[in-house]
Amino acid sequence: MHGSLTFTRPDDVIPDEERPGLLRALPVQADQPGDTRRCDLRDLAAAHVVEPGLEEAGFETVDLSGLPSLQRTLATVREADHLSDEAALAIRESLSGVVLGLAGGKSLRIDYVVDDGLFTRRAGPNGLNVNPGGIDGANGHDSAQYVHGDQDVFGTPLRQMMHGGAPDLFRHISPDGRNDDSDTFLLNLWIPLHAPVQPLALMDRRTLDAPRHQLRYGLPVDGFLERDERASVNDIWAFLYDEDQQWYIRTDMGPDQGYVFDTLGVGHGAAALVGEPELEQLFISLHRTCEALEDGDDAAARAAIGGSTIALPPADATPTIAQAGQVMAALLDEARADVDSSAWCGRARAAMDGVIRRSIEMRLVATLVNG
Ligand SMILES: [Fe+2]
Incomplete structure (x- = not known):
């Protein structure tokens, strides 16, 4: 390690x-x-x-x-x-x-x-x-x-x-x-x-x-x-x-x-x-997306979600970090579609809280x- x-x-x-x-x-x-x-x-x-x-x-x-x-x-x-x-x-x-x-x-x-x-x-x-x-x-x-x-x-x-x-x-x-x-x-x-x-x-x-x-x-x-x-x-x-x-x-x-x-x-x-720098970026993206959705600012939300190239924790991360990365990346993928912002933000905040x-x-x- x-x-x-x-x-x-x-x-x-x-x-x-x-x-x-x-x-x-x-x-x-x-x-x-x-x-x-x-x-x-x-x-x-x-x-x-x-x-x-x-x-x-x-x-x-x-x-x-x-x-x-x-x-x-x-x-x-x-x-x-x-x-x-x-x-x-x-x-x-x-x-x-x-x-x-x-x-x-x-x-x-x-x-x-x-x-x-x-x-x-x-x-x-x-x-x-x-x-x-x-x-x-x-x-x-x-x-x-x-x-x-x-x-x-x-x-x-x-x-x-x-x-x-x-x-x-x-x-x-x-x-x-x-x-x-x-x-x-x-x-x-x-x-x-x-x-x-x-x-x-x-x-x-x-x-x-x-x-x-x-x-x-x-x-x-x-x-x-x-x-x-x-x-x-x-x-x-x-x-x-x-x-x-x-x-x-x-x-x-x-x-x-x-x-x-x-x-x-x-x-x-x-x-x-290992994997904490990637989790940090995922955390920041989720946080900014939540803030933008809660403000009703769709353009800011799209910018915060980012492209599909967001990095995941590498293979040698702990299972806990690897899994948290998957969950957070999946939430961002989901947010690219039309989401119910309050339900999504609830889950995103729970994922952030978990790390x-x-x-x-x-x-x-x-x-x-x-x-
Ligand atoms: Fe100390």
């Missing part, structure tokens, strides 16, 4: 004057193209792919099927396509104190779900923006198009929040320091609500050459996290591409599974799978326990 991931461009890297020996990534402007690379993605759904494990690789799949109250809440979030304050509270309550088994025989006890960072994401095929209203609290976030690591244990805001104690409290591997002794982790928990496209890809951190490819990055946080001015930049990590990095996805993932991964530096980002990736994520303080 392969797909594309977007990294920092080598031209955007400078030496780090504050922490000599490290590298820094320059600020990225909105819509600035990154270094998009075709990567081999190991599909954890495939029988022959062995998952490396949290302590080794920095991430692991966890089974959430035995948490009925969490599953009920996730179903309501999926149904409403919205994370309410009540649902967020219910999710926190259903996870606090829970013990999750890990593949290596140890377990992870969730001590608490932290205040910042519980939100949902929505993304169309190939990262298409499907959040016209933008970010609204815990909703309206796009998928993460740049490969990144979520938090520098030595940086803002952990330094201020924990008065410099974070590197001693949390287990971490950073380019200029590590703590292997602690059993306390700061982890992300990522749960797909529906993920036919834009799977979260995670890097096995043992395959990262951190001094050369892990970059300090100051992410402005205005607009989506409530922080005071001193903490208006979030110190995270960016990454350069390297062919030795090993990347993992899981193509058969639903809300009964999640990933835990180390917030303090594991590289991750949304991958575009939107929805996920929910949060930060956990968790303790590794034996057995």
